[in-house]
Amino acid sequence: xxxxxxxxxxxxxxxxxxxxxxxxxxxxxxxxxxxxxxxxxxxxxxxxxxxxxxxxxxxxxxxxxxxxxxxxxxxxxxxxxxxxxxxxxxxxxxxxxxxxxxxxxxxxxxxxxxx
Numbered sequence: 001x002x003x004x005x006x007x008x009x010x011x012x013x014x015x016x017x018x019x020x021x022x023x024x025x026x027x028x029x030x031x032x033x034x035x036x037x038x039x040x041x042x043x044x045x046x047x048x049x050x051x052x053x054x055x056x057x058x059x060x061x062x063x064x065x066x067x068x069x070x071x072x073x074x075x076x077x078x079x080x081x082x083x084x085x086x087x088x089x090x091x092x093x094x095x096x097x098x099x100x101x102x103x104x105x106x107x108x109x110x111x112x113x114x115x
Contacts, residue, residue, distance in 0.1 A: 003049030
């Protein structure tokens with residue numbers, strides 16, 4: 001939850017003014033966060049919020065770094081997790097592996113550093 005708040009604030013601070021600039025700004029403000037999130041996942045294994053809570057996204061099968069394809073799929077699968085009243089995100093609370101629907105679709109999972 002803390003990671004989600006941190007990431008949401010960062011996106012709002014960066015994308016909000018761009019979106020307020022008008023329709024073309026809205027397109028940039030929509031695409032830029034998607035690209036930024038996917039790039040953070042790809043190169044750091046996590047967004048700034050997840051890094052702050054020592055979490056990272058991994059391939060659910062191998063435990064290694066998730067492929068770019070899986071990460072792109074995970075990002076767009078957020079829509080499926082969100083549409084039915086955010087049930088796909090709430091699923092994390094009851095899932096044995098703590099995977100949301102977006103993780104199950106993409107074959108990813110979030111792990112925490114035990115150090």
